[in-house]
Amino acid sequence: MNDTKPTLRPITEIAKQCGIDDKFVMSYGQYVAKIDPAVTKQNAPKGKMILVSAITPTPLGEGKTVTTIGLSQGLNYIGKKAIACIRQPSLGPVFGVKGGAAGGGKAEVLPMEKLNLHLTGDIHAITAAHDLASAALDARLFHEERLGEEFTKQTNLPLLNIDKNRVVWKRVIDHNDRALRNITVGVGGGNNGVERNDGFEISAASELMAILALATDLKDMRQRIGRIILAYDKSGNPITTEALEVAGAMTVLLKDAINPNLMQTAENTPALIHAGPFANIAHGNSSVIADIVGLQLADYVVTEAGFGSDMGMEKFFNIKYRQAGIAPSCIVIVATIRSLKSNSGKFNIKPGQPLPKEVTESNVELLSIGCANLGWHINNAKGYGLPVIVAINRFPYDNQEELDFLQQYALKQGAFACEVSEAFAKGGEGTAKLSQHIVKACEQQHTVTLPYSDDMPLFDKIQTMAKKYGANQAKLAPKALQDIEEIKKLNLAHLPLCMVKTPMSISADPNLKNVPTNFDIDVTHLQVSAGAGFIRVYAGDVMTMPGLGTLPAYRKIDLDDAGNIVGLS
CATH class of the missing domain: 3.30.1510.10 (Domain 2, N(10)-formyltetrahydrofolate synthetase)
Known part of the structure; x- marks a missing residue:
């Protein structure tokens, strides 16, 4: 593996690489710029979008951001023109348990401290x-x-x-x-x-x-x-x-924020960073404007949806696609062997604690149990009418027997392809084979299929989504039924749903692991986001103000004697 340090290029050069004229570039230092959306032109050729999602999250992480960035590099590696579009991280998680959101290894957006701290404000x-x-x-x-x-x-x-x-x-x-x-x-x-x-x-x-x-x-x-x-x-x-x-005054404060931010990856692949909505109480995707800009500047745009396919991916289609009309050409589901074993429900894995040896050692039987979760997400993604590719984010201790088993399982479940990704260790070279599968998948003709229509009664929309998760029904509390009537009076019942639930289970109960069965979803209340254009359907408590844990990340963040930031990840 080549361990040479990445050489960053001035952001003006990255902009020229994308074909962006200087008049549309507003530099924020040497390596970050805002791009004026006026760079786009009507009726210009449009690239293809790849939407990256994942299995049900675990505290271990699946590597969606690493895979997203790695794929944009991999497509460039095989001779295609690609751009990554990802969300901007919030300071809360950066200083909390999660840490930064720049990717990692040889598949990272740089300078990562700029991305994770303030960016352009x-x-x-x-x-x-x-x-x-x-x-x-x-x-x-x-x-x-x-x-x-x-x-x-x-x-x-x-x-x-x-x-x-x-x-x-x-x-x-x-x-x-x-x-x-x-x-x-x-x-x-x-x-x-x-x-x-x-x-x-x-x-x-x-x-x-x-x-x-x-x-x-x-x-x-x-x-x-x-x-x-x-x-x-x-x-x-x-x-x-x-x-x-x-x-009006609120809009004035956001006048510059509407311009997407341009950065670069460790291999100088352009990356558009813009917006960071949560995937449980919002749609969990980067901005429509960044997508529009990226799709006119590149042959392929690789973008990431928050959490699993039942969260950010679902909301991409039900909210973002409905409103903007931007459709992906294929879906990538990221999985890791260790996360699938964790999804088996056999362990109570927590951040910072040592992993059970069953998770890191070869155990095909345990993997086969957890694979049911992958199977569910493959079929959930296929339900939207697009080809689905599984990316196995490889870790050093993964063994070939388990990798072979996982590939065969994914193909049996109807995946278009399943390929190992080594983006972290090898960058674009490590996703070259995966990128070739994606190019082939994007050549297919497809039509997006949505689970409900705009004019379906609001109560029926909720039931449709609950049953899509495998629930017997959605049980609506009196307050939720009252909210439905109020939303009808506001003439907003046509808006799409944003299902507010835990990301830690396909169900609304974080304790139900793998692929839950024979359960109900309790809906407590609804709330209209009239400006964003969706209805939040609350299925359980979802924290919109996180708290700091006992060992937060800020403890390790500091400046060294030369003034460099250390401890930020």
């Missing part, structure tokens, strides 16, 4: 715009309650009559901070504002992040922001950012 812009709406809403509530009818006389503005108990717009911050999940604002009343219960979510969970990832241009983003529902009035009518007259 997009997430900070989202935080500022989001919290401006929070401040505006609480200020309006304060002044209306203080002045009553006099408010309209002084301002010539109508009374919004905000119901302080129905404010649905929490504040955000880009850190894991469990102490902020539930707070009280306006404590003491008087000039401190109206006292009410509130809370924080992490910035990546903001609806603005989903909007940034789904907007097609600045005008579209402005219209979407104007549709955001912040609260309800005392008669139950929604109060939007437009009604509060804050949508």
Whole structure:
């Protein structure tokens, strides 16, 4: 293996490599730039998209980002023009348990410290715009309650009559901070504002992040922001950012954030980094704008969907594809031998703890049990009408007997191909064979198949998705049934679903491993993301403000004597 350190090229050279004129490049230092989406042209030839997903996640990780980056390098290695499109990592996970999201080894976006820390400030812009709406809403509530009818006389503005108990717009911050999940604002009343219960979510969970990832241009983003529902009035009518007259200022704060960020991989393959919506409470994919730019600049765009195929991949089709019309040409499911063994349900594996020897040593019988999870994800992906390729992300201790077994199993389950990926160790060379399979798969004609239509009744959509996970039914709580009726009154029942559930199981119960059977999915409530254009269906508790664990990653991050960042991964 060649261990030479990667040589980075100036980002202006990477832009020229993509065919981007200097006038569309806004450099942020030597190795990062924002790209003006105006670089795209109408009726220009479009490349093919490869969507990378995975089996059910485990604490071990499957290597989706490494595979995504490695595939973009592998396609270039075999003579194709490829670009990677990935999400921007949030600071919360970077300083928490997960660490960074730049890939690794010879399949990494560089400089990784730029990617993982701030980048060009997009997430900070989202935080500022989001919290401006929070401040505006609480200020309006304060002044209306203080002045009553006099408010309209002084301002010539109508009374919004905000119901302080129905404010649905929490504040955000880009850190894991469990102490902020539930707070009280306006404590003491008087000039401190109206006292009410509130809370924080992490910035990546903001609806603005989903909007940034789904907007097609600045005008579209402005219209979407104007549709955001912040609260309800005392008669139950929604109060939007437009009604509060804050949508324009929020958009101004995001004016530069709408431009995707250009970086490069360890092999100088271009990488577009843009947006970072969660895959459980949003659609878990990088931006539509980055896709549009990438598909006009390259023959192939390799993009990644968060978590397993029942999460980010599902939402790519049900939300992103419905709204933007961008369809992949094939799907790659990433699996590892050790994660499949973990998905067998035989172990309770936790981050930072030593792996059981059964996981790292040859054990075809255990692997065969866990392979059922891979089989489910292959067939789930095939259900959307596209060829599915399995990428086995190889680890040094994987043995050939198990690799052969896994390849044969994937092909029997209907995979178009199954190939070992050595992106981490060998970069593009390590995904060359996998890339050749992908080129062949992308040559096939296909039609995307969706699990439900827009006009299907909302209740039936929920049942359809529950049964797709293998559930007997979705059991809706009274609050969920009430929410359905309210969504109908808002004329928003046509919107697609964003199923909010655990990523750690195909079901909504993280304790049900492998391929669960004979279970129900309990739906507690629904919430409209009117600006992003989907309905969140909550099936269990999903944490939108993570907490720091006992051994967070920030403990190892520091500067050395030369001022270099160390300990960041």
